[in-house]
Amino acid sequence: MSEKEKKILKTFEKILPDMTELEREKLLPFGEGIAFKTAEQKKREQETEKEVV
Numbered sequence: 001m002s003e004k005e006k007k008i009l010k011t012f013e014k015i016l017p018d019m020t021e022l023e024r025e026k027l028l029p030f031g032e033g034i035a036f037k038t039a040e041q042k043k044r045e046q047e048t049e050k051e052v053v
Contacts, residue, residue, distance in 0.1 A: 016024070 019027070
């Protein structure tokens with residue numbers, strides 16, 4: 001895990017306990033959206049690599 005990733009996780013570790021339930025409900029779909037977009041991007045990159053090879 002990179003230092004940047006560790007910093008991100010530590011930041012969320014600090015703020016999550018102080019967040020309201022509504023703030024957490026808003027944060028979760030945001031994170032899920034990023035995860036979905038990243039997975040789709042990785043899938044497209046793999047498909048492109050297969051086409052090149």
